[in-house]
Amino acid sequence: MKTRIIWSILMLVSAAMAAQVPGENPFKQLENELPTPNVYRNAAGAPGHMYWQQKADYVMDIRLDDENQRVYGTEKITYHNNSPDPLNYLWVQLDQNVRALDSDTYSTSTSEMGERMSLSQLSRLEPTFDGGFKIDWVRDGNGKDMAYYIQKTMMRVELPQTLKPGESTVLQIKYWYNINDRMRDGGGRSGSEYFEEDDNFLYTIAQFYPRMALYSDNVGWQNKQFLGRGEFTLTFGDYDVKITVPADHLVAATGTLQNDNEVLTRQQRQRLEEARKAREQPVIIASQEEAIEREKTKVTQEKTWHFKAENVRDFAFASSRKFIWDAMGVEQEDGSVVMAMSMYPKEGNPLWERFSTKAVAHTLKWYTHYTFNYPYPVAWSINAADIGMEYPMICFNFGRTEADGTYSDRTKYGMIGVIIHEVGHNYFPMIVNSDERQWTWMDEGLNTFLQYLAEQQWERDYPSRRGPANKIVDYMKGDKRYISPIMTNSESIWQFGNNAYGKPATALNILRETIMGREVFDYAFKTYANRWKFKHPAPADLFRTMEDASAVDLDWFWRGWFFTTDNVDIALANVKEFRINSMDPVAENARQRQMEEQAPRNISSIRNEQEIAQTYDEIDTTLRDFYTEYDPLEATVLDKDEYHHYLEGLTEAERSVLQANKYYYELTFKNIGGLVMPIILEFTFADGTKEVQRIPAEIWRMGTEEVSKVFPFEQEVTAIVLDPFLETADTDTSNNYYPSKPAVNRFDLYQSRERGNGENPMQRNRRAEQQETGTRR
Structure with missing residues (x-):
């Protein structure tokens, strides 16, 4: 069955579940919605005993044309x-065709005219840059031409004879394309950046070669067109790549450098060996000084850098004469050493020299902690604007820093966060190789979740953008017309960042902190990562593994958080206090007398x-009788005798309950948002002490709209807070308090001028120090 047919069915299922049939039980099992287990993917969420996956090996010769900003290449693919x-044809991805003049990305993008339009805005209304692949030829292993057909961002190559199970075939392709300027040609995941000040380019090059599409047991050929959002679904293989660049360029790439004696100076090789032993x-x-010198004295000669990589799903590289390069070794638990390395232009300093490589090392440490040892020899961080x-x-x-070398806290934390995130992608999806073209959340969401954990290990109260439940509230309570279920294809998502990054990351954090607990969650998540490393998991494999490894039924959670657009809004609707009638006439009468005295x-x-001076019976006392007094x-x-007889008739257990004389509170909760969640309560007592109680989400099984529960306590409750630690993403906390709390609305005083003249805090502090020094003088 074709991918698009499968997707149409899934969209219908997702839409139906997003609508949530009134009265439908959110605890209904997901069995009917998930694919049927089979010999390739079993019911536990693990690869089945007959699991298989394809392999594609590449030998490439690439030339970077620095004069014309082009890539020229030949490749030999062994599939x-x-x-x-049996396969009669192969599908090859031509992702650069997203920049072809006839690209569907251009034709399907929406646009509007305003009353005032800039020339830049008008230029974006039609394509002007031709960045698509130019295919010179496609040949077999013997050099014979092969028939092929290009369908937008995909190319079908006809095989001269059927490729039977267990067999291999060879394709050879010659091609070239124009490198896009990321700063001018609409951005992009790769391309060039021009520095006018020193007339140099910085290249970050990816999707630069025709790549084999994935063929898998659960999708067949993943040949869904690339429109720009849904990223890349790829096959593992070995790479042997030679990259020819200007001789004064430094090159970073996937894999291990094979000819360092030819492309590095003796001093660079010595420093690299020192870096391998460096740990702190x-x-x-x-150095920066060396980079500045290279910028000035550009050479025309070329050098070829040779890299090899094993068992990777893709290959990318960066090249520039502007690069500064630093590195350190990261020792793993198994004793292996991974090189954490960075390349960056002087425009990134001092920010990058101080933080980048350490952020790489930090990421490897903590992602490994939650998943598996990093299996590759190197992890690079390359600086590229925007x-x-x-x-x-x-x-x-x-x-990048300001011209004076200062930077804002937003720039600092944004840079550290993006390095952790992008280096973390080595784990998801580069190793746990999910289908990005179909399910963005499976790599972005899981990675954003781990990014949050790593950020919090970097610095206390690190200003993480995503992860904690309260960070997703504004999105969850938004207009449902512009919110998609997480289980929606990448190209069809409203609010891409919140949907694919924020909400799934938050969901996993809630699972870890509130539903499962850290220890149980971490074990199950690590099980998933290890089951599917170097394999191709689907959503059902994650859902099933998390349950299989934890013994926690999570179908209600996956259904609500991933298949619907419901939100959490649980209200503490009513609180009733009860006390036992002890039947003790002295105690009960005294309590009643006190209540009457205190009553309004x-x-x-x-x-x-x-106003009544005397009543009739006060004037005429003969009107008084027994009932008057x-x-x-x-x-x-x-009364006292009857009480003692009552006590004698009680069992020991009944007498114990009676003598405890506890306070009983009946709490009623309403599920306004539709998403069932655990109920977390914080009780404050008359003596000022507090107690937290956690009620699993299963309390909603028999009443998804309203439930009540009674809580007995030794002393009087003075206050109750629902979701006191902001861990369920409750979108309206105003109904979470007893007694209710009035909302506090803040307002800002009007300011007639900008404070600080647009300076970042470092610049402002520097100016303040200068002013203070001048005043002292």
């Missing part, structure tokens, strides 16, 4: 058919007491 299926501080391999993008062993990250008085009684709250001997 191994490990499937049980990075070692500078190529981009964050990931590939095996290498990623491109933003973060009717206005008429108050005024009558003040009778006190019904005065305990008699008979």
Whole structure:
């Protein structure tokens, strides 16, 4: 069955569930919605005993044309058919065709005219840059031309004979394309950046070669067109790549450098060896001074850098004469050493020299802690303006300083965060190789969740953008017309960042903190990561593994958080206090007398007491009888005897409950948002102490709209807070309090001028110090 047919069915299922049939039980099992387990993917969420996956090996010769900003390449692909299926053709991804003049990305993008339009805005209304692949030829292993057909961003290559199970075939392709300027040509995941001041380019190059599409047991050929959002679904293989660049360029790439003696100076090789032993501080391999000198004295000669990489799903590289280079070794639990390395232009300093490589090392440490040892020899962080993008062993990250070397806290934390995120993508999806073209959340959401955990290990109260439940509230309570279920294809998502990054990351954090607990969650998540490393998991494999490894039924959670657009809004609708009638006439009568004395008085009684000088019976005392003086709250001997007889008739257990004389509180909760969640309550008592109680989400099984529960306590409750630690993403906390709390609305005083003249805090502090020094003088 074709991918698009499968997707149409899933969209219908998702839409139906997003609508939530009134009265439908959110605890209904997901069995009918998930794919049927089979010999390839079993019911536990693990690869089945007949699981298989394809393999594609590449040998490439690439030339970077620095004069014309082009890539020229030839490649030989050896494709191994490990499937049980005979194949008559192969699909190859041509992702650069997203920039072709006839690209569907241009034709399907929406646009509007305003009353005032800039020339830049008008230029974006039609394509002007032709960045698509130019295919010179496609040949077999013997050099014979092969028939092929290009369908937008996909190319079908006809095989001269059926590729049977267990067989391999060879394709050879010659091609070239124009490199896009990321700063001018509409951005992009890769491309060039021009520095006018020194007339140099910085290249971050990816999707630069025709790549084999994935063929898998659960999708068949993943040949869904690339429109720009849904990223890349790829096959593992081995790479042997030679990259020819200007001789004064430094190159970083996926894999291990094979010819360092030819492309590095003796000093650079010595520094690199020192860096391999460094554990605390990075070692500078190529300094800023050396980079500035290369910028000035550009050479025309070329050098070829040779890299090899094993068992990776992709390949990318960066090249520039502007690069500064530093590195350090990261020792793993198994004793292996991974090189954490960075390359960046002087425009990134001092920010990058101080933080980048350490952020790489930090990421490897904590992602490994939650998943598995990093299996590759190197992890690169490359500086590129306005981009964050990931590939095996290498990623491109933003973060530049001001001309004076200062930077804002937003720039600092944004840069550290993006490095952690992009380096973290080595784990998801570069190793745990999910289908990005179909399910963005499976790599972005899981990675954003781990990014949050790593950020919190970097610095206390690190200003993480996503992860904690309260960070997703504004999105969850938004207009449902512009919110998609997480289980929606990448190209069809409203609010892409919140949907694919924020909400799934928050969901996993809620699972870890509130539903499962850290220990149980961490074990199950690590089980998933290890089951599917170097394999191709689907959503059902994650859902099933998390339940299989934890013994926690999570179908209600997956259904609500991933298949619907419901939100959490649980209200503490009512609180009733009860006390046991002890039957002790002395104690009960005294309590009743106190309640009556403290009860509000009717206005008429108050005024009558003040205005009626004497009542008739006060004037004529003969009107008084037994009932005039009778006190019904005065305990008699008979009352006391009856009480003792009552006690003698109780069992020991009944007498214990009676003597405890606890306070009972009946709490009623309403599910306004539709998403069932655990109920977390914080009780404050009369003596000021507090107690937290956690009620699992299963309390809603028999009543999804309203439930009640009674809580007994030794002393009186003075306050109750629902979701006191902001852990359920409750979108309206105003109904979470007893007694209710009035909302506090804040307002800002009007300011007539900007404070600080647009300076960042470092600049402002520097100016303040200068002013203070001048004043002292």
